[in-house]
Amino acid sequence: MNEAIVEVVDLHKSFGELEVLKGIDMSVRRGEVVCIIGPSGSGKSTLLRCVNFLEEPNAGRIVVNGFEVTDPDVDIDRARRGIGMVFQAFNLFGHLSVLENLTIAQRKVLKRDRAEADAVARKNLEKVGLAEKAGAMPAQLSGGQQQRAAIARALSMDPAVMLFDEPTSALDPELVGDVLSVMRQLAEEGMTMLVVTHEMQFAREVADKVLFMDDGGIVEEGPPAQVIGEPRQQRTKGFLARVLNPTHVPVTGAET
Amino acid sequence: MAMSRRKRAQAFRNAQYAVLVLGIVAVGVLADWDTILQAFFNVDAAARQIPAIFTTALVNTVIYTTLGFGLGLGVGLVLALMKLSSVAPYRWIATVYIEFFRGVPALLVFIALGFGVPLAFNIRFEIYSTAAIALGLVGSAYIAETLRAGIQAVPKGQVEAARSLGMSPGRTNLTVVIPQAFRIILPPLTNELILLTKDSSLIYLLGLTRDEYELAKFGREGLNATNSLTPILLAGLCYLLITIPLGHLSRYLEGRAGRKQEQGLKVTA
Ligand SMILES: Nc1ncnc2c1ncn2[C@@H]1O[C@H](COP(=O)(O)OP(=O)(O)OP(=O)(O)O)[C@@H](O)[C@H]1O
Ligand SMILES: [Mg+2]
Numbered sequence: 001m002n003e004a005i006v007e008v009v010d011l012h013k014s015f016g017e018l019e020v021l022k023g024i025d026m027s028v029r030r031g032e033v034v035c036i037i038g039p040s041g042s043g044k045s046t047l048l049r050c051v052n053f054l055e056e057p058n059a060g061r062i063v064v065n066g067f068e069v070t071d072p073d074v075d076i077d078r079a080r081r082g083i084g085m086v087f088q089a090f091n092l093f094g095h096l097s098v099l100e101n102l103t104i105a106q107r108k109v110l111k112r113d114r115a116e117a118d119a120v121a122r123k124n125l126e127k128v129g130l131a132e133k134a135g136a137m138p139a140q141l142s143g144g145q146q147q148r149a150a151i152a153r154a155l156s157m158d159p160a161v162m163l164f165d166e167p168t169s170a171l172d173p174e175l176v177g178d179v180l181s182v183m184r185q186l187a188e189e190g191m192t193m194l195v196v197t198h199e200m201q202f203a204r205e206v207a208d209k210v211l212f213m214d215d216g217g218i219v220e221e222g223p224p225a226q227v228i229g230e231p232r233q234q235r236t237k238g239f240l241a242r243v244l245n246p247t248h249v250p251v252t253g254a255e256t
Numbered sequence: 257m258a259m260s261r262r263k264r265a266q267a268f269r270n271a272q273y274a275v276l277v278l279g280i281v282a283v284g285v286l287a288d289w290d291t292i293l294q295a296f297f298n299v300d301a302a303a304r305q306i307p308a309i310f311t312t313a314l315v316n317t318v319i320y321t322t323l324g325f326g327l328g329l330g331v332g333l334v335l336a337l338m339k340l341s342s343v344a345p346y347r348w349i350a351t352v353y354i355e356f357f358r359g360v361p362a363l364l365v366f367i368a369l370g371f372g373v374p375l376a377f378n379i380r381f382e383i384y385s386t387a388a389i390a391l392g393l394v395g396s397a398y399i400a401e402t403l404r405a406g407i408q409a410v411p412k413g414q415v416e417a418a419r420s421l422g423m424s425p426g427r428t429n430l431t432v433v434i435p436q437a438f439r440i441i442l443p444p445l446t447n448e449l450i451l452l453t454k455d456s457s458l459i460y461l462l463g464l465t466r467d468e469y470e471l472a473k474f475g476r477e478g479l480n481a482t483n484s485l486t487p488i489l490l491a492g493l494c495y496l497l498i499t500i501p502l503g504h505l506s507r508y509l510e511g512r513a514g515r516k517q518e519q520g521l522k523v524t525a
Contacts, residue, residue: 054416081422091417095435104431105421150417157421 002030004063005161005192006051011060013046020046022216024060028161033193035203035224038213039239044196047213048165051194052083065160081109084154084162088169090146092138098125098149099134102156110157117156124152128182144175148182161192168199200244204228212236296489301482305474305490312467313474314494320456320470321498323384324391325449331392332399339404350400357397362455366390370462383468387459395452402448406441407433439512446506450499471495 006028013021020043028034036044049055051062053069053076062070067079092101102121106112112120125131128148138146147167154162164183168176180202187193187206197203203210203224210227212220212235220233231237259267338350357365369390374380381389410433418428460473469477471491478487 052420054420077419077422077424080420083420085417085420087413087417089413091411091413093414093417093432093436095439105418105423108427108431109422153421 002032004028005030005032005065006194007061007063008047008051009061011047011050011062012058013043013050013055014058020216021050021057024216024218026211026218026221028192028194030160030192031190032208033187033191033195033206034209034211035207036194036196036211036213037198037200037203037228037239037243038211038219039242042213043216044213045165048163048194048196051163052080052085054085077109081157082160084157084159086147086151086154086162086164086167088166090138090143090150090170092146092150092153094138096138097134098130098136098138098141101138101149102153105153106156120156120158121152124155125149127155127185128152129178142175143171144178147171147179151179151182151186155186161194162186164193164195164197166196166198168197198243200228200240212239214239295485298482298484298486301478301484301486302490304482305478305487309471309474309478309487309490309494313469313471313491314497316468317453317456317470317494318498319384320387320391320459321449321453323388324395324456325452327388327392328395328399328448328452331396332403335396335400336403336407339400340407354397354400357393358401362390362394362458363461365393366458366461369393383459383462383464386462387456390459391452391456394455395448398448398451399445402441402444403437406437406444409440410436443506443510446502446509450502450506453498453502454495 004027006026008024008026011021011024012019024043024047026034036047038044046055050057051064051069053062057070060070061068064079065082067074067082069076069079092098093104096104099118099121102124103114103117106117106120107114122131122134125134128151130145130148130152133141133145133149138149141149147170151162151167167183168179171179176199180199183193183195183202184206195203195207205224207224209221210224211218212227212231212233214235220227220231220236226232227236228240231240335350335353338346339354341347341350369386414432414436415428418432419425423431456470457472459470460476464470464473471494475488475491478490479485481487
């Protein structure tokens, strides 16, 4: 079996009084695609943000790509170079062109020279189908194009693992497909990916493993055919019923 | 009698023009034009102001304002960073400073600095230092708030994206936050500069030598010398020479920032 790129052990995270993660254990192996599904507020984003230390866990241990990010003495900036992050809101740098968005961290963080950074950036823009948009400003792109540029930006750092936090949730329905197909292609190329998503079809077809989270814990995990196809836990079944067939859910309270 | 909407609008507009014409005629007939022209548009009095009103007064006003604005910008930046600090006492100190200097009249600051401090501590600054410090104190409080608001207006996601790419906090500020905050801050900062230009007139309180005259004092001396309002009008026009271009610049920058913002909002929507 491949080595674990992401290893999370007994992770706890609270915001003030509110305990959001109540002891999470999980791992992502090299080349694996792991999808996290679950209802709103269950702690999916918080888990993902703990993995690259955008949120500071209260307890537990997280090792990513050989860096123990929860170690107070770790060089977190160095650890983050190996962790690509894609946000729901894209977060492209608004004052920089698409190409500059892709080169700025390569040059300032990885100290690549301009020619090399440009070459890497253009290769990745090509990969996400935005080669001709290198000179555009982010505001001139559609949401789907922005998200693909954001993916290319993360890829330009040659990360060992990519984290996606609901990358298509902010997109108009007709733009979702482009972004998903880029992610699909990445998975096929063997990229290690940890993806929070509501796209069940994507999870079913691309994921090696699906985690169902509810109320700060992992309720059920396994291959997608099991977790999405034949869920064992009542809470998973309920969630999937609501997500896959939203119009056929009885109004809560009406069933009693 | 019922009027159509168009007729009513027409009648209302006609009434307004009638009042306007009446007013102009009344002023034309009743005003003492000789006296007014003599007071405001006295060519002899004007001639005596030139060129010193430009070469001394206007130049000094610009110098005092620039010095004050420069100092205000420096102190304001420190205050803004203090207000954004995670160390609470820094925030308190900055808040007290800002509330104090935003709340007290600039006049009081000038009196304190020009007369109070020399008396109490037996020191005397030369005029350019006094002007810079007084204007700097007054300006820094407003500038600090402008800078803080600008820095905070940069979405948190921008910082998170930069940190996720492995940028250090300092690098993030330098390459992502400050350039974007700058665009937001520029228009209100230009307005601060206009306000400070006008506040620089208070320097005349401090007692100036001829070479140190700024526009207000220069106009005042001109009034004494010529017994005419013309020097005051000239001084006023000189202020407009500074403030109107700055105002246009501010609006231009604002329009540009607004368009940027709009595009930015479209992005995050
Ligand atoms: N910075 C924060 N401060 C306080 N509470 C927070 C913060 N971030 C998240 N929370 C709370 O933590 C809980 C979990 O949030 P999280 O964003 O991880 O959920 P999620 O599973 O990603 O939900 P969604 O599907 O809506 O994105 C929520 O109740 C949320 O209100
Ligand atoms: Mg979320």
